[in-house]
Amino acid sequence: MKEKKPINDIRFTESSRRNFLQVAILGGGAFLIAPMLHIDIANATGSTDALLLSCMDFRLMDNIEHYMTERGLRDKYDHIVLAGAALGAITDKYPAWNKTFWDHVNLAVDLHHIHKIIVMDHRDCGAYRVILGEDFAKDPVKEKNIHSEKLRALAELIKIQHPNLEVELLLMGLDGKVESIT
Numbered sequence: 001m002k003e004k005k006p007i008n009d010i011r012f013t014e015s016s017r018r019n020f021l022q023v024a025i026l027g028g029g030a031f032l033i034a035p036m037l038h039i040d041i042a043n044a045t046g047s048t049d050a051l052l053l054s055c056m057d058f059r060l061m062d063n064i065e066h067y068m069t070e071r072g073l074r075d076k077y078d079h080i081v082l083a084g085a086a087l088g089a090i091t092d093k094y095p096a097w098n099k100t101f102w103d104h105v106n107l108a109v110d111l112h113h114i115h116k117i118i119v120m121d122h123r124d125c126g127a128y129r130v131i132l133g134e135d136f137a138k139d140p141v142k143e144k145n146i147h148s149e150k151l152r153a154l155a156e157l158i159k160i161q162h163p164n165l166e167v168e169l170l171l172m173g174l175d176g177k178v179e180s181i182t
């Protein structure tokens, strides 16, 4: 390559990174790379209000979609999925998940200019059981307390990292009903 263009990592997606490597390996020039970057930047524009962090639990995906639709947010939120939601973002057991969460929050802020993070835990969460070694679902009050503790801990960290972001904390039941955690 005759000329190396500065590459903004934030706007450089995994697929274009792969393409970049392929082109680089094949000996392609910057003239091939520039149009790809242009396309990526064009696709990355646009804003949305919210980012949702939820658990991966397959039982609740339709409930989550339904809940967000009811709030008028269908197709209007970024979505990070981590087992355990709030716990997944802060647990010492899976530091890579913590990093993944913050990387995605930073991307959502930079690319989509979000104003709010909605963190939604859910009851009977297998990740809470596995990571914390206790079946909290047996005691709904205790279960709400442990989720509240982890949700608030994450909210504090978000406020430190991104003081301008609003944070909303939620707990969904297996019936899809959602409680607000303050």
Ligand SMILES: [Zn+2]
Pocket (backbone or CB within 6 Å): 055, 056, 057, 083, 084, 085, 122, 124, 125, 126, 127, 128
């Ligand atoms: Zn879960």
